[in-house]
Amino acid sequence: MKTLITKGTLTATLLMAVSFACTDKFLEVPATGQLSGAQLTTKAGLDGLLMGAYAQLNARGFSQSASSFNWVRGSVSGGEANKGSNSGDFNALTPYETYQLLPSSGEVNAKWNAMYEGIARCNSVLRSLGSAGSDVTAAQKTGLQAEARFLRGHYYFELKRNFNMVPFIDETVDYGTGIEKVANNADIWPKIEADFKFAQDNLPATQSSVGRANKWAAMAYLAKTYLYEKKYTEAKALFDQVIANGVTSNGLKYALLANYSDNFNAAKDNGSESVFAIQAAANAGSS
Incomplete structure (x- = not known):
């Protein structure tokens, strides 16, 4: 009987020691998948x-x-x-x-x-x-x-x-x-103008990735914004610059394609008519 009591006491003591060792820090587990x-x-x-x-x-x-x-x-x-x-x-x-x-x-x-x-x-x-x-x-x-x-x-x-x-x-x-x-x-409209103007003034002419916007895309968007506001003089001034000097984010001079249907050919994406094109994967294993 004495042996059983000793074992029971020892077990209880160990459990108490473990319990006291558990501080609040032990319970602070970061949410799974969350970034700091x-x-x-x-x-x-x-x-x-x-x-x-x-x-x-x-x-x-x-x-x-x-x-x-x-x-x-x-x-x-x-x-x-x-x-x-x-x-x-x-x-x-x-x-x-x-x-x-x-x-x-x-x-x-x-x-x-x-x-x-x-x-x-x-x-x-x-x-x-x-x-x-x-x-x-x-x-x-x-x-x-x-x-x-x-x-x-x-x-x-x-x-x-x-x-x-x-x-x-x-x-x-x-x-x-x-x-x-x-x-x-x-x-x-003025706030949209401000965003495109900042982008136009601070984006590079070309990008390392074709899908990233460049300054010419921002200028074209700003000009289109002016059209909706009926600021035709301002819009034309920007469109003239885009047509004369603009390049795609991968460095192609803006120009009409010889074959219009190439704009809709997936094998010929990001051609010279591409002012800003969304890049998305097709048939990549999801919907």
Whole structure:
């Protein structure tokens, strides 16, 4: 009996020792798959955030019709393309073709959400640049800022054309306190102008990756913004520069292709007519 009591006492003592050894630190386990602020503010981390902003150009996670390709809102609504197939195939797109679109359409909501998701990713890059690590040079910071503002300008350009009066949310807004407090009673064209102007002034003429925006793409977007504002003199001055001196991000002089259909040939992507082209993988094992 004495032996049993001794063993029991020893076991209890060991358990108590283990319990007291467990401090709060032992319970502080980082969330699986979560990156720390320190990781995101390195050069690699900031590049990763920026690639996330580019990735939203195809509206992944929302709807095909919400992407920046605009084949529905542009080509189908404009009459140069047909939705095709039968009436039951993706019939949510039929109202775009028949001019019977309602505000309650899920596709309308998807476009809104997809563009603001892109904006949130751009703002995340711009906000993180304020804490950039020592491995990020001043020139690199400016380049990242210019690309993020180009993309933000693009997303707001899409929203302005589709919805007109929309709230402008930038990197200074605290998303945690509720972005619904941001009003939509101001014309945002001047803010879109400012983003494209900054991109134009700070992006290089060519890029190491063809999918990254260059200064000429920003200038073309700024000129198109001026067109929507009926600033025709300013728009023409920029378009003249783009036509005379512009090059694609991979260094090709802007020019019309000899064969127009080559613009739609996947084997001939990023040709001389490519002012800014979204880069996306096809048949990569996912939808």
